[in-house]
Amino acid sequence: MPDLKTTPLYEFYKSHDAKLIDFGGYLLPVQISGIKAEHQAVRTAAGIFDVSHMGEFLVKGKGTEQFLQQMVTNDVSKAQPGDAIYTAMCYETGGTVDDLLIYCLEKDVYQLVVNAANIEKDFKWLNEHKPAEIELTDRSESIGLLAVQGPKALSIVQKITDYPLQSIEHFKFADQVRLQGVPSLVSRTGYTGEDGFEIYCPWAQAPVLWNALLDAGEMDGLIPCGLGARDTLRFEARLPLYGQELSSTITPLEAGVGFAVKLNKAADFIGKTVLINQKQDGLKRKIVGIEMIDRAIPRTHYGVYVNDKKVGEVTTGTQSPTLGKNLGLVLIDIEYSKIGTQVEVDIRGKRKKATVIKTPFYKRA
Template identity: 70%
Template sequence: MSGLKTTPLYGTYQKIGAKLIDFGGYLLPVQISGIKQEHHAVRSTAGIFDVSHMGEFSLEGADSEAFLQGMVTNDVSKAHPGDAMYTAMCYPDGGTVDDLMIYRLSASSFMLVVNAANIEKDFEWLQSHLDGKAVLKNESEKIALLAVQGPLAESVIQKITPFDLKSINHFKFEQNVPLDGIPVLISRTGYTGEDGFEIYCPWDHAEQLWNKLLKSGENEGLIPCGLGARDTLRFEARLPLYGQELSASISPLEAGIGFAVKTKKIDDFIGKTSLTTQKLNGLKRKIVGIEMIDRAIPRTHYAVYDGDLQIGEVTTGTQSPTLGKNLGLVLIDEAHTSIGTVIDIDVRGKRKKAKVVKTPFYKRS
């Protein structure tokens, strides 16, 4: 495990005996009290995640919007200061460089939040295309990120701030909100399918805020959560994970995030021609949800068959803690993607039947 980066909460993890793994080059907890317990807490009360491994870039200058318009699939001109926007960056062939969040801080300044494993790659990709009046900086080592997710997330955080959190709508944010006296950027966003907030704070204040939030939420059932629950939660909500549902060989359209691909925006962007062609000609393959008919759990990279013909593979699969079913996401030939279609999963050399089902598997009421 030597050579791995750590977050400001590494000391806390050591004290509480969290099970740590390598994730995106960081040493992070896969679970703290247990994946299922943490998962159910987020669905029913609230959970807190240390997501400080995510990368943050600042982009400032008169040409910032124009630069982003040429780099990402969504229409940044539609984002106003205080808006958070989900988008993707693509290669010319339509494959995905990364999926990311863009926070519009002002008319000419943005914060970009990228996946941990892609920080260096993304920064180099953006920097290599940068021209004009815009300055890009990697602030990842200065900014920590805590996520409080679940039905009681708002009430937990509200106890430590005078700011009215109800005023922050979904995919909106506020800057310089005092949490326990610490100014933070707080957004109503998350990666769990639940209501919740993401809190961007100075690196050296993360542990103080973590402890304060845990104390604030002790009567609401708030518990610390690891990567395992984060993965099962995002999977049930059908939120993609880079490296599984998205990659250099999987386009945003194939991954099912076409809502973040605006091929009709006036500005040209890298990959626009390829993605437009995919839309016009129809996808040859796409990611859909499956439910196992036979008793088995589909796992990442398990092959998917129609008879003797391999038609794709599993991108993510698990036993859903919320639904108690063995579910998966599969990237398969479009001809087999209709709801109810029966397919075979190769589970350690044995064929197990599954059927295509609607996604998301879970949607909060």
């Protein structure tokens, strides 16, 4: 795979015989010791993920807040320095350009964190809409990103810094925190449904931090994790994946992330009119959870039926490692979205029974 990019941890993956795949143009591990073991480590102790493939943009200059207000669905004006907010960018149709995190570094200076496969598209989209006086810089290949997730994440990361990490609240961050001597932005965020930290550091220093964290967490059960566990963890917590639960044809309201859509903010953001109409008229479809009744696993793009009528499609499905059940997320016509509704999933030409259930499938105590 000669055309694929690699992260700073590539040598670690090679030395540990990790199973590597193309993900967003990067060569990344699906698993290192095994998806189930990695998944369980995060739920019960801690796991460390290399997510350096994610994109980071620096946006700054007079009027940056107003610019972002017009580009994203959430209310950027509410973010103070040290705040992180989850949001979406939409097309005029209401479909999703991407979902992302915005870090307020200081007044009119923000870091945007976007999905790896969307870096080029997002940068172009923002560039096409920004005023000339605003500076937009792609820093994706100079910033490494590690995530330590799980109930023991706090105590493990604390071992390599003097900074009081407990003082960082959920969806807050601290900049210039020295971890093992490496200046880093440390954010109390993640993509697993567990407590944890995402650590932004200089690209070349990521292996130093990775090894220091593995050493610090060895006695606590910290293990390195790949994309497979990242996917099953986020799925159980009902966190959307762009390209599956969110896309250019799926709006944030249909995807169930309406909490990040502030239709009452003054700024006329792109797609706002369509989303207001969708809200007022009522959704015609939305994403719901299903549990299989018959023995079968629903997979992405499998059709969902009621009485031979196709009413939806699976966006993500798997056997939940935590719950041991065959579960799926389904984009379904609204009249079949009620909890308890029975549907059938077309699995390789055979219809298998399932029922609509409450999500998230997993929520930490």
